[in-house]
């Protein structure tokens with residue numbers, strides 16, 4: 001993983017600047033020879049004298065491929081592709097042409113190799129190398145990006161954009177059926193839309209409400225089935241002014257995440273589309289006062305509750321707007337209503353439902369321990385809900401999110417009783433105890449983690465939703481509607497009703513701990529891991545340490561702190577056309593960390609591909625007692641997972657906390673997106689487009705728990721296993737793949753999610769040379 005590329009970056013930058021034309025700058029391929037870098041190609045021009053090299057651009061995957069014909073041992077080494085943006089982006093790959101015999105096996109005369117993002121693949125017809133998927137935005141992409149931002153502006157008002165509103169007036173999906181994959185669906189949707197029961201504007205939309213959901217799905221299906229970007233865009237413009245604003249926002253966002261022609265487009269963050277959901281109403285009102293006075297305002301706000309409420313100590317986590325967004329987008333990438341009609345089957349969706357939420361609980365508990373409060377308790381249908389929640393935020397049009405006091409009992413909903421929940425729970429326990437579930441036809445089906453995730457959520461893949469219910473979705477509704485279960489006050493539902501706001505309620509974590517206990521029971525029934533499940537012969541971890549980027553921090557210590565964060569709340573304000581230029585912002589604190597790196601010394605007997613898995617766990621509980629092995633196992637937080645190419649002998653592996661494959665970098669806000677579009681249009685600075693850009697993913701700032709001022713004790717564990725056995729397909733481990741998978745592809749790692757801590761292990765199983773624990777501290781700087 002050690003990259004040695006950074007030396008002559010400026011020289012290359014100058015060269016690329018000279019060679020390239022205006023805005024659309026291609027990609028340069030470089031090769032490292034000793035400490036120098038040799039330029040192989042710029043754009044599609046070959047610079048090197050090596051005639052075996054060629055470069056081409058693959059439009060489909062937006063990738064620049066370097067081809068090396070008749071590759072030979074001498075071609076082994078580090079290669080790098082580089083994109084001339086500011087800041088410069090580059091990516092290194094190690095090409096290892098060692099086992100010539102392998103290659104001969106595959107192909108006789110011509111030997112070409114495939115290298116993908118940081119990893120080497122050898123397959124038979126294999127070609128080449130992929131230089132990331134970063135390209136520079138061209139006009140058409142800029143138009144799309146801007147169009148999506150406009151479509152999601154001030155959703156309660158008529159569209160303020162002249163062009164979009166003209167399309168909305170003149171286009172009608174009902175008279176353009178031929179432009180959709182399935183004209184029948186367009187007809188059905190148009191009929192539903194014109195019926196009395198179709199959800200009106202100005203009221204809340206809930207995905208959990210079956211009628212709302214079905215209407216949304218109908219609209220989503222025509223967005224998804226639009227035959228081109230143009231049809232898609234026109235359909236969206238049409239829907240923008242006619243459909244319920246929350247329904248429109250949701251359907252459009254899921255479509256943008258799934259359509260091929262919208263890959264790489266950034267959605268405006270949920271806290272800027274709908275600031276009212278996240279910013280206390282008093283702060284919104286204060287910003288209004290600024291508007292009335294005609295001044296730009298930045299209003300700071302704090303997390304909910306007072307110090308009298310223990311839960312307030314960890315509100316910074318549940319109410320973190322980046323965490324809210326992660327949860328929101330995860331459920332958009334893996335909608336429980338998704339079927340093959342909507343697109344590819346989502347690989348390991350049931351297991352991911354378990355694992356992503358399990359990790360949220362482990363992280364929440366670690367934050368609680370940082371604040372000296374005990375871990376969260378699972379909710380139970382037989383007990384009252386201990387902690388209340390006063391959201392202090394509101395719907396744009398339907399008033400405040402209801403407040404729930406401490407210590408209230410569950411209440412039946414008109415269509416769902418608590419007694420039914422007990423029955424569903426009983427049936428789940430039975431399925432787990434017996435190791436099979438009963439499908440719709442009454443046939444026993446062996447239970448696995450995937451099927452269990454599907455029946456608990458329940459997703460459309462549940463084998464028997466009538467029998468097992470929809471425990472997770474129902475539980476969300478039982479909590480969000482607890483204030484007015486019969487609807488006698490016509491209160492809108494609470495924050496638990498929406499994935500974007502759910503984690504703000506501390507009961508989200510109680511609910512999910514309850515769900516997690518079912519998965520835990522299943523996992524504990526599985527045969528324990530044995531030593532041979534973990535072994536990687538010939539590989540040993542000699543040392544492991546963590547180094548902070550600032551020199552003053554001692555080894556094996558990490559630093560966290562709070563920073564101020566500002567975001568745009570214009571969409572939460574009504575606007576008077578005369579003060580269109582007024583700007584309102586909100587400011588809130590958010591947890592962040594200092595960047596650090598893991599440094600591993602690893603010995604390998606032979607050159608091989610290996611996968612490094614890194615976990616962290618708090619050492620002590622809230623009472624200062626060391627956690628048992630069992631407690632530690634189930635509380636492990638995944639920090640990273642990446643592939644390395646080990647050479648024979650000693651290897652130094654260095655990985656940065658910033659490249660973690662559980663996280664995403666900071667989300668771009670509306671202002672930044674608009675600025676970048678402007679800069680690109682005017683030619684000031686090209687806009688880099690990453691078509692693999694993910695919305696789903698934990699914010700990188702939250703990678704590690706807060707820790708405490710004295711320096712809290714944790715154990716860092718690293719396991720290295722054989723990547724050739726674990727990998728699936730030709731995939732790589734990048735982006736936020738650990739919690740969010742890879743869109744449209746198989747989950748790249750064959751092992752159970754959470755491996756090696758997901759199941760029990762025999763006493764000596766971890767006595768292997770490819771596993772190591774290091775004690776570390778996390779110090780919080782107030």
Ligand SMILES: [Cu+2]
Nearest residue numbers: 327331357499
């Ligand atoms: Cu969730």
